[in-house]
Amino acid sequence: MNVLGIETSCDETSAAVVTNGMTVRSCVIASSRDAFTRSGGVIPEQAAREQIRSIEPVIDHALEQAEADWQEIDAIAVTRGPGLLGSLLVGSVTARLLAALRKKPLIGVHHTLGHLSSTWLDAADQPQFPLLTLSASGGHTELWLRTALLHGELIGQTRDDAAGEAFDKGASMLSLPYPGGPSISRAGEAGDPEAFPFPHPLSGEDTLDFSYSGLKTALKYTLRDLPTDVLPHRIADLAASFEHAICTHLCDRVTRALHLHATVKEVHVTGGVSANRRLRMMLGSICGGRPVRFPVQLLYCTDNAAMIAAAGTALLQEYGNRACGPFMVAASLPSSTVFTFSKMPERSP
Ligand code: KG4
């Protein structure tokens, strides 16, 4: 089964062709991120305009790279949310139009389900269940206990900021460019991760939830209390310590989840923050010898259409042309929905 994926939830325009939910035949990403390095974050209207400019050539390029013609495409999967409304509309309107013209089923995919599917892309073997997924990006930070690709339980989530958001806001305070994750990592390479002792969020609480707003405030007060002539010489230590604190909080929750759910066979880490090198090193030593899977390519950590195609394939295989049943019961994710070209979606993303 070949699925064309389309992802336009933020400042990346992406299209991909994926076979059987695992083999990536093409994954094209056009990013308008460079336009936002100095603004400290994405400007929604500008991102939507860039999406309009990029969407058609990106889809053409993805089909070309996959050497696929429309006859070979069995379905189209598109991110239906959450994300920036203007950006999402560009992807979903394009996908609806293509589905109607080419008479293909159209699958609306929740963005987080896309990230949760990214460890299947180009994987050498099938993951073993039950597995624990830590998914952390600029918009979400969640722990899932999963019994199948589409089934599981949300056992922890952030109460305020997401981990990637903490990186982005921290970078802005340190006058480092957006996106904050990579720039804080770079700035902290030669720094001492123990130089500034940031607090451990929710440390006294019996919970698998996350909280990042306190770390952000702690960084703000640390910066306020540093003499201005000292600050430029401490950026590396500040960046390393802040990154270490974010990663330690993520690792603490994984350790706790594995203690509570000892039958877990594998740990998966997805979302933009899964690209973080310090996090990867730290997780390697806390999972009790269980395999720890990250997306096979760094490209699949951050927003991309291949993960949307993989999730769409799983939804189509499990639910066919029906509207999907309850997805991830008791979870915050609303059910994803399968649409055929003849049954246009009643809901926009
Ligand atoms: O998944 P993603 O591309 O978009 C969202 O769904 O939000 O994640 C983007 C987030 C940003 O907050 C960015 O700072 C963070 O992921 N990120 C990183 C790294 N690369 C991207 N955080 C830490 N280390 C990285 N190497």
Ligand code: ZN
């Ligand atoms: Zn994302």
